[in-house]
Structure formats: C-alpha cells, structure tokens
Amino acid sequence: MWYENKVTQDLNIKYPIVQAGMAGGITTPELVAAVSNSGGLGSLGAGYMSSEQTRESIRKVKQLTDKPFGVNLFIPETPDVSEDELKKANEWLQPFREKLGISEKTEVKKPTATLFEQQMEIIMEERVPVCSFTFDVPSKETVQQLKTGNIMVIGTATTVKEAIANEENGVDMVVVQGSEAGGHRGTFMGSFEEAMIGTMALVPQTVDQVNIPVIAAGGIMDGRGVLAALILGAQAVQMGTAFVTSIESGAKEQHKEAILNSTEEQPVITSAFSGKPARGIQNDFITKMAKHETELPKYPIQNTLTKTIRSEAAKQNRPEWMSLWCGQNPRSSKHLSASKVISDIVSQVDDIVKHIETRG
Amino acid sequence: MWYENKVTQDLNIKYPIVQAGMAGGITTPELVAAVSNSGGLGSLGAGYMSSEQTRESIRKVKQLTDKPFGVNLFIPETPDVSEDELKKANEWLQPFREKLGISEKTEVKKPTATLFEQQMEIIMEERVPVCSFTFDVPSKETVQQLKTGNIMVIGTATTVKEAIANEENGVDMVVVQGSEAGGHRGTFMGSFEEAMIGTMALVPQTVDQVNIPVIAAGGIMDGRGVLAALILGAQAVQMGTAFVTSIESGAKEQHKEAILNSTEEQPVITSAFSGKPARGIQNDFITKMAKHETELPKYPIQNTLTKTIRSEAAKQNRPEWMSLWCGQNPRSSKHLSASKVISDIVSQVDDIVKHIETRG
Structure with missing residues (x-):
C-alpha cells in the first residue's frame, strides 16, 4: 500500500x-x-x-x-545581547505594552x-x-x-x-x-x-x-x-x-480563526515576535515592527521580550498583536x-x- | 492514461x-x-x-x-521615468560598462x-x-x-x-x-x-x-x-x-553552465537586470546592485539600460554580469x-x- x-x-x-x-x-x-x-x-x-x-x-x-x-x-x-539592543527593543515594544496595560518589566536572563x-x-x-x-x-x-x-x-x-x-x-x-x-x-x-x-x-x-x-x-x-x-x-x-x-x-481561538479566514498571501516571514524568521499571518504587530527587523535582539531574547505582549493580546482578544503562525496553504x-x-x-x-x- | x-x-x-x-x-x-x-x-x-x-x-x-x-x-x-532616475541608474551601471569597454550611450525611449x-x-x-x-x-x-x-x-x-x-x-x-x-x-x-x-x-x-x-x-x-x-x-x-x-x-553557454553547476540556494530574486523581480543565479551584478534595487527605473526601462551590459558580458565571457535566470531546482x-x-x-x-x- x-x-x-x-x-x-x-x-x-x-x-x-x-x-x-x-x-x-x-x-x-x-x-x-x-x-x-x-x-x-x-x-x-x-x-x-x-x-x-x-x-x-x-x-x-x-x-x-x-x-x-x-x-x-x-x-x-x-546569543549575547547588549544593554543598548535591549533598551531599543524595549522602546519599540513599549507602545504595544501600553495599549495592553502591561506595566511589569520583562526580565531577560542570559539564555543557557x-x-x-x-x-x-x-x-x-x-x-x-x-x-x-x-x-x-x-x-x-x-x-x-x-x-x-x-x-x-x-x-x-x-x-x-x-x-x-x-x-x-x-x-x-x-x-x-x-x-x-x-x-x-x-x-x-x-x-x-x-x-x-x-x-x-x-x-x-x-x-x-x-x-x-x-x-x-x-x-x-x-x-x-x-x-x-x-x-x-x-x-x-x-x-x-x-x-x-x-x-x-x-492554539488560541483567535489563531485558529485567523488561519481559517486567511488567504495564501497573508502569511509572511517576520522576526518581530522571536528574533528568528517565522511565517505568520500579517498583522499590526508585524507591520509596525518591520522597520526594526534587522536590529532586534536575537532569538530567544526577542521571544522573551514579546512574551507578555503575545499572551495579554490573546487574553484581551487583540489578534493584531498575537503571533498567528501559518503556512502558505491556509485556504x-x-x-x-x-x-x-x-x-x-x-x-x-x-x-x-x-x-x-x-x-x- | x-x-x-x-x-x-x-x-x-x-x-x-x-x-x-x-x-x-x-x-x-x-x-x-x-x-x-x-x-x-x-x-x-x-x-x-x-x-x-x-x-x-x-x-x-x-x-x-x-x-x-x-x-x-x-x-x-x-511607466514614466524621470531624468533624475535615469541619471542615477546610469551612474550605478557605469562601473560595469567601463569594465566591459562599453562607450556608447544607451538610448531610452518611452515604452509603448x-x-x-x-x-x-x-x-x-x-x-x-x-x-x-x-x-x-x-x-x-x-x-x-x-x-x-x-x-x-x-x-x-x-x-x-x-x-x-x-x-x-x-x-x-x-x-x-x-x-x-x-x-x-x-x-x-x-x-x-x-x-x-x-x-x-x-x-x-x-x-x-x-x-x-x-x-x-x-x-x-x-x-x-x-x-x-x-x-x-x-x-x-x-x-x-x-x-x-x-x-x-x-541560452548562452555560460548560462547553461551556471545552471548545470548551481545548487538550490543560488538562484535569488533580483530586479537589478530589468526593473522587475526575477529569479536568477546570484552573481557580482546582483550583489553590487542590491543596495539600489528599490530606486531603479521600472521595467522595461531598466531592462533597456542593462541590455548592452548583458550582451557584452556574454561576448566577453563574464557570467558574473549576465542574467542567469534559473529556478530553485537546478540540481x-x-x-x-x-x-x-x-x-x-x-x-x-x-x-x-x-x-x-x-x-x-
């Protein structure tokens, strides 16, 4: 067979x-x-x-x-990360944290x-x-x-x-x-x-x-x-x-919904969520962070920095700031x-x- | 059947x-x-x-x-093209023309x-x-x-x-x-x-x-x-x-040879040859022009501008300046x-x- x-x-x-x-x-x-x-x-x-x-x-x-x-x-x-890299990344992420009402600082430990x-x-x-x-x-x-x-x-x-x-x-x-x-x-x-x-x-x-x-x-x-x-x-x-x-x-309901309603051009490659290129459905987070892509801390540092943003966005039903991983065949x-x-x-x-x- | x-x-x-x-x-x-x-x-x-x-x-x-x-x-x-765009494109192409000994100016007519x-x-x-x-x-x-x-x-x-x-x-x-x-x-x-x-x-x-x-x-x-x-x-x-x-x-012999010897990562997307994105084997022309990609005159203007470069490069056996179109399965x-x-x-x-x- x-x-x-x-x-x-x-x-x-x-x-x-x-x-x-x-x-x-x-x-x-x-x-x-x-x-x-x-x-x-x-x-x-x-x-x-x-x-x-x-x-x-x-x-x-x-x-x-x-x-x-x-x-x-x-x-x-x-990877190593400099204080300056961290500071810049946090500045770029601050608008999302503010909109979601996230006040606590994200602690970044050296990955091991x-x-x-x-x-x-x-x-x-x-x-x-x-x-x-x-x-x-x-x-x-x-x-x-x-x-x-x-x-x-x-x-x-x-x-x-x-x-x-x-x-x-x-x-x-x-x-x-x-x-x-x-x-x-x-x-x-x-x-x-x-x-x-x-x-x-x-x-x-x-x-x-x-x-x-x-x-x-x-x-x-x-x-x-x-x-x-x-x-x-x-x-x-x-x-x-x-x-x-x-x-x-x-997967979060918003993630499932996004895939079920996506077309083949919407999942794009972004490093914005984790510092490592990944394919997910284009949204406000990806669009706004696009200009910083090359300057973000490396994976897994950036992933740690965006963690509360992603989880709060899911809780508050803001799929535009979630990582909606998806391949090119969502139809x-x-x-x-x-x-x-x-x-x-x-x-x-x-x-x-x-x-x-x-x-x- | x-x-x-x-x-x-x-x-x-x-x-x-x-x-x-x-x-x-x-x-x-x-x-x-x-x-x-x-x-x-x-x-x-x-x-x-x-x-x-x-x-x-x-x-x-x-x-x-x-x-x-x-x-x-x-x-x-x-497409329309401004004098300024043409001037810049010609400046970027000048080093290739010089190396190939191309002296005549490329005339660009409004495409119809x-x-x-x-x-x-x-x-x-x-x-x-x-x-x-x-x-x-x-x-x-x-x-x-x-x-x-x-x-x-x-x-x-x-x-x-x-x-x-x-x-x-x-x-x-x-x-x-x-x-x-x-x-x-x-x-x-x-x-x-x-x-x-x-x-x-x-x-x-x-x-x-x-x-x-x-x-x-x-x-x-x-x-x-x-x-x-x-x-x-x-x-x-x-x-x-x-x-x-x-x-x-x-196809030029150098083009055939390049494909026969290529691996899957070598054909990249470039607009450098024609002003329109196309997949061809990475070479010196693509690498050197990469930083100008977004400012080049649109197709078919850029194609006209690079025409003598491409044909002279073939004649003088300089595949590094030819358009070596190729898909992702050259092996x-x-x-x-x-x-x-x-x-x-x-x-x-x-x-x-x-x-x-x-x-x-």
Whole structure:
C-alpha cells in the first residue's frame, strides 16, 4: 500500500503523517495522542516548556495513547545581547505594552543550554519513542545518547547541505522544511533568505543527495499534498497548520480563526515576535515592527521580550498583536478533529491511487 | 492514461508539458519545434522580439513542426521615468560598462504598446495555435480577438486572485507560477513579495477556486515533479529551467553552465537586470546592485539600460554580469536534447504510475 515504507516501519506508525512539534501550547497531549491514535505520529512541541511541563506532558500523552509519539526540542542558542539592543527593543515594544496595560518589566536572563539538557534526560527516562530537533543539527553525542535508548531521531533541514549535515551526525530521518511552511524557519547554515526553497524543489533535490528517509514539510494540507510529496521522493510528510486549527489543538481561538479566514498571501516571514524568521499571518504587530527587523535582539531574547505582549493580546482578544503562525496553504484549513484530518487525508489518497490504477 | 485530460485535449498535444515561453533568445524555433514534435507544447518567447523577428520565428517553427505550438507575449507596461532616475541608474551601471569597454550611450525611449499590437496581429495572421501572456491579465478584447481566430489563450498568475482575474477575462487555462520558478515573476496585483507562494501550496488552492484548467510552474524538473503537480490538481506543467539547458536552447553557454553547476540556494530574486523581480543565479551584478534595487527605473526601462551590459558580458565571457535566470531546482538540470527531456519525464512518470498500480 502507498503508506508502507521505511518511515512508517521504523517509526512503527500506520500512515506517513507526522504532526509538527509546534511549541507554545498548540500541541496539547490530547492533540498528540489523537494523531498517534489515528495512525500518524503525534509530536509534543516542548521547545518552550519547562522541564516539569515536559515530563508532565509526556506522561499525559502516555496515558492517552499506547502508540508511538515524538517530542520536539529546540537546539539551544545562547546569543549575547547588549544593554543598548535591549533598551531599543524595549522602546519599540513599549507602545504595544501600553495599549495592553502591561506595566511589569520583562526580565531577560542570559539564555543557557540547561533546559535542553534536562529535557534530554527526561526523554531518556520516559523512553519517548521519537525525538525530533530543530534550529540546528543535533550533535553526534546527542544522537548517540538517544540511540542507546532506542529512540528514533529526526532532524530538520531547509537546504540540501543542512540535510547532509543531519545525516552526517547520525539522525535516522530528516524533515525538509519548504519555504511554504508556517512558524519558525529551521535554517542553521547560511542566511534564511537563501534557504527559502519551495517544497516542490527542495524534496527531490534532497532525496537525490541523502540516504536517510526524507519527510516533506511546507504547504501540505490534504491528501493531494501528501501523495504529491511521496511522489517527489519523500517517505512521509510533516504537517503543522493543518493541525493548528484542529479541535484538540491548544492554539488560541483567535489563531485558529485567523488561519481559517486567511488567504495564501497573508502569511509572511517576520522576526518581530522571536528574533528568528517565522511565517505568520500579517498583522499590526508585524507591520509596525518591520522597520526594526534587522536590529532586534536575537532569538530567544526577542521571544522573551514579546512574551507578555503575545499572551495579554490573546487574553484581551487583540489578534493584531498575537503571533498567528501559518503556512502558505491556509485556504485548505479546516476545523476538524485530528482523527478526521487524518482519515480525510487517507481516503483522499486512497481515491487518487484508485483513480491512477484505473486510468494508468 | 495519466496524460489524457482537458489540457492535452484542448491544446491537441500528447503530454501535459508546456515549455515556458522564455524571452531573450532562449526559445529558438528549433527548441520550440523539438518540444512540440516530442508531444509537448513548445512556446516561442516573443517578449523582446521585434515584429519582424516574431513573424520570422513563427514561420521557422512552422517549417520545423506541424504540431501545435504557442507564442508568449508580455502585456506591455509603459511607466514614466524621470531624468533624475535615469541619471542615477546610469551612474550605478557605469562601473560595469567601463569594465566591459562599453562607450556608447544607451538610448531610452518611452515604452509603448505598439509592438504588442503588432505582435497580436501577426499571431492572428499566422494562425498560431496557442497564445500565452504574462506580466498582466490579457484584456477581454484581446482574449475575444484570439478566440475569433480559434487560438487557445493561456494566462499567468502568481496568486489565486490573479488566476480568478484571468478566468474572468476569458482565458482558456492559466499557468500558476510558484515561488520556485526561474526568470521574471508574473505578479500583477499587489506586491511581488506577498505573491511568492510555493507551488505545493499555490496549485491546490487555485484549483479549488477556478473552473479553468491550471498549469503548474515552479520547481518542476522531472517526472516526479510532473506527476506531483498533476496530483495536486494541475492538468499540465510548464517548465522553463529544464529546457534552458537543453541542446536546442539558445541560452548562452555560460548560462547553461551556471545552471548545470548551481545548487538550490543560488538562484535569488533580483530586479537589478530589468526593473522587475526575477529569479536568477546570484552573481557580482546582483550583489553590487542590491543596495539600489528599490530606486531603479521600472521595467522595461531598466531592462533597456542593462541590455548592452548583458550582451557584452556574454561576448566577453563574464557570467558574473549576465542574467542567469534559473529556478530553485537546478540540481536536477541536465544537458540533453529537448526530446530526451520529455521522453525521460514520460518514462519516469510511467514507472511511478506502474509502481503505484502494483502497490496500491
């Protein structure tokens, strides 16, 4: 059958559909478990979770499913930031804070790798079946550590050379993130602009250059996209936006609504929310901050600085100041249960395959 | 069979493969005829041709094939340019002219629609089977005129709303140009940045919103891309870069070499050569002109200003100052005859289809 391949075999899942490990409360244990229970690979986005939250969420997922699932981690970045950079960024953010009535100052600590190390330990202890990474390639030591625990390792790449770097460090499979993808860019070699490669071009070129299985991401929202990606040579797809609007998703209602009402030109690339380029629906925050983009503190500093703005904006129902991550195919988004998202994809692919069999 | 659909039927071709009507000497009558003789739709890129060249080339194609072929026209743009803009642009171009020993001044005439009207007459008189357009939607009158001559009309769009605008004006089918595509962007509504939608996302969203057949373009270089595009809902593909490096292509040797040796990150978007955003392989000209991008005279003025630079650079073998148009999938490029490009695609699709039939 079309869904039987090395990825489904190695991950021990039925369908080659990975739910992206989106951070920021979107990937509730309910969503992760629903995807896994429906034959895909649910993934917990632990990027912004504390170690306690990480362990708790993993345990919750385990209560809800006995199927394989993944945890997605951010490879830590520990940039320096000057007082002057911080001061300027705070000045630019002040108008939003004022409008939202935020008075407390945001404290910025020097980012460290401590959380990442704790999360890695938890993943080993909890025997999480799959661990995926983004924002950089996991080190050979990290990969080796996970392999001693029989944990499958998935990397993320936005160019062929990044995919090769992942393969060289020993990951089992690699997600290639096309320019259509919503949320943060995974680029870690060279400039992100150069690494904005469309899925249609990125998948076949990567497949031809690496020996590990490739998982296609970016612009895939339904059975047409899934089968197209498989034909391009991918052995699975990773879908984010399609699950953000699902019933089990923990995304804010305004976020879901924005995606369901968006067209393909509205999700733009911005660094304004986090200091790292990401695709989200254009709004007042992105527009107003655009002129400062190149001078903002690096990720994760800027992310910390905008945290209360984003959460207060959600509470006060001001989507114009929220980060509305979304890929370039929002017209295909639907508000369905995760299991229905997957069963719709499977029957659509089944239909297309049947059609091909009939016509030749 | 997989290649039988409304597009192949209406265009009276065997395979749903359109060779892009690239301007600038790439689409020799030999290339156009070779593609048509191999079962695809060859297209003459008449955008920069004089009316004499247009008629001559059409007649030459007719001598070489009795199969359907197309002519691609640029909908004329007639921007104003100030003396100051011209002066500045000439100053920025002067270093390149000096290095190439170009002493004569480039004369810039106010662009008019006269050539376009003459080309339309020639297409009617010569009974060209297919006429395609880019840079804007053809007017209802233009479409009507062609239909009285039983000429099939193909439009170009980079967003869903542009595809709808084409449908509303009566075109028979529409090429949707994904962000991966090489050469000039066809965007005519809104900013080109917003209209950089990956093929994987653009095709299904357009197919769901228009009733006319969609032809997918951008990043498609082989049978995998062709079948993937058909599965996304397109009824044909348009391929440019894959034919630039073909034996019959009139592209300069340095252009072919550059594509054959390029990787996916090298083709970038630049307005430096023509005043209109286009994707070409990064080189010294693009890098040096980058800081002036927003102040350049509009297309086609800037195109006129850089014309001798581009042609002298080719003569003097300085590819660093040539426009090396290329899409985001150059790793898949090959130096083959156009007929071999097509027969390789067809057998690759046949193989994949057979594989699907066997596996289900």
